[in-house]
Amino acid sequence: MLIRSCVRKFIETYYPSANLIAAAVAPLPHTTWKNTCFLNTQMANSKPETKNESKKGVPSFVTPEYIELQRQKKAEKMAKKATLKQSMPQQNQPREFNTDFIKRDMLPLPNFVPYDEDKLPVDIKVMTYNVLAQTNIRRSMFPHSGETLKWKNRSKVLENEFKYYVPDVGCMQEVDAEFIPSFYKPLMEGMGYDLSFQAAKGKTHGILIFWRTSLFQNIKVDVIYYDDHNELPGRMNTKNIGCCVSLQRTNDLSKGIFLATTHLFWHPYGSYERLRQGALLVKEVNAIAEAHQTWPVIIAGDFNTEPFDTNYPAMTTKPFAICQRATDIIERSMNYVFGESELEGKEEAVTQPSITQSENDSENGTSTATSTASTPTPSKKRILHVQNEFVPHYTTFYEQHQKNPRLVSLYSYGYKHVDPENAKNAFEHPAFTNWANTYQGHLDYIFLMDRNSTKEKSADEVIEGIKLKSLLRIPKPSEMKEAEPLEGRYPSDHVALMASIQLI
Structure with a gap:
């Protein structure tokens, strides 16, 4: 504790603009420590940014091949959903009215x-x-x-x-x-x-x-x-x-x-x-x-x-x-x-x-x-x-x-x-x-x-x-x-x- 206090005082004296760094080494509450660990885990699992990527541009992995693959996956999902819908019972679907009628012949006079x-x-x-x-x-x-x-x-x-x-x-x-x-x-x-x-x-x-x-x-x-x-x-x-x-x-x-x-x-x-x-x-x-x-x-x-x-x-x-x-x-x-x-x-x-x-x-x-x-x-x-x-x-x-x-x-x-x-x-x-x-x-x-x-x-x-x-x-x-x-x-x-x- 004595060492930590000395470090904080040194920073505040010679680097007054670095209060954020001082805050970084402050004791963390339990919930804050848990959130920080979760954030660090997410950052570790994310794809690292390459030199060719910009923060506002399209990620380098979104290639034409990638787009086509996603379209295929979506089409397969929709087809599977349609098949499932057809196999479900239709009792809740409105029945179409039969507009046909009994057709009668013209009977010729002999x-x-x-x-x-x-x-x-x-x-x-x-x-x-x-x-x-x-x-x-x-x-x-x-x-x-x-x-x-x-x-x-x-x-x-x-x-x-x-x-x-x-x-x-x-x-x-x-x-x-x-x-x-x-x-x-x-x-x-x-x-x-x-x-x-x-x-x-x-x-x-x-x-x-x-x-x-x-x-x-x-x-x-x-x-x-x-x-x-x-x-x-x-x-x-x-x-x-x-x-x-x-x-x-x-x-x-x-x-x-x-x-x-x-x-x-x-x-x-x-x-x-x-x-x-x-x-x-x-x-x-x-x-x-x-x-x-x-x-x-x-x-x-x-x-x-x-x-x-x-x-x-x-x-x-x-x-x-x-x-x-x-x-x-x-x-x-x-x-x-x-x-x-x-x-x-x-x-x-x-x-x-x-x-x-x-x-x-x-x-x-x-x-x-x-x-x-x-x-x-x-x-x-x-x-x-x-x-x-x-x-x-x-x-x-x-x-x-x-x-x-x-x-x-x-x-x-x-x-x-x-x-x-x-x-x-x-x-x-x-x-x-x-x-x-x-x-x-x-x-x-x-x-x-x-x-x-x-x-x-x-x-x-x-x-x-x-x-x-x-x-x-x-x-x-x-x-x-x-x-x-x-x-x-x-x-x-x-x-x-x-x-x-x-x-x-």
């Missing part, structure tokens, strides 16, 4: 003989399809549909269907107004179609007609508002409409077609309104078609009408004939007293919980207007809505139907020839076009208007100037599972109908 070439015939495929409005979906109405109910999933399947079947003209019902600019219009235009969308005021979905622009050009659009026709008043305002487009052929401006669609009143006891709306539709479309007497008239859509419902025989039989079963149906409908909640005029007005955002999402993940829509509270009070002396008897609509031209259902005409096992009923239609949770039946049709019924036609003509070539196959009930839509099967609770016809 007796089809084409028109002579000198008549310049044209083949067109006509589709009708109720695509199920997203605004009508309630989870409780589709308990088996799962992820299929989401618009981001259903829309991809609908797109795949259209691109597979590629109709030339078509009609759609329950088309969401909000998806026209984001989905339907870009899809249709990208496939070479033009379109016309119409909806009644206050409704979130409507009807749409499309046509291939290489074959047709639109010259007129007429909308039929059933609620506004006071010459045949109804019991209530239902907000159902019809639409007719006049389409001129691009290769011959003197020829064309009239294509009309509708979605009639939905209620099970709504036969009275459907009978009225069917009479008005045919009446108005026939008046529109007066502009071109030789052009064919096609009417396709969701009529919410079974073949045995009063509206179907009223539209399709000449001379006019209504059986007792149809009479019983229309009389029950005439006497039915609607509840207050049933007068909303929309399918979703029944007591169903409203849809959540997850089922009604749009493609960008934002909720739609209807995701917050409340469900109407049903009234316990039963009322007669405008059913009074101003409401006509249903036979008044019979009178209008008798004046109207006859409609011919293409599936009734031809399906027994292409799939007789699925057309054994009295009306020779497929068993169903709608396969929902609480109801399955035939509601959709493609009609031709027989405006020249007195003129003679050949045996293989449906009406004068039109032959049926083929029909899109409709599945049998035995092929169905739970209510549609279902993943990998159908994106709507209806199936599309399509007919290939040849016209001159």
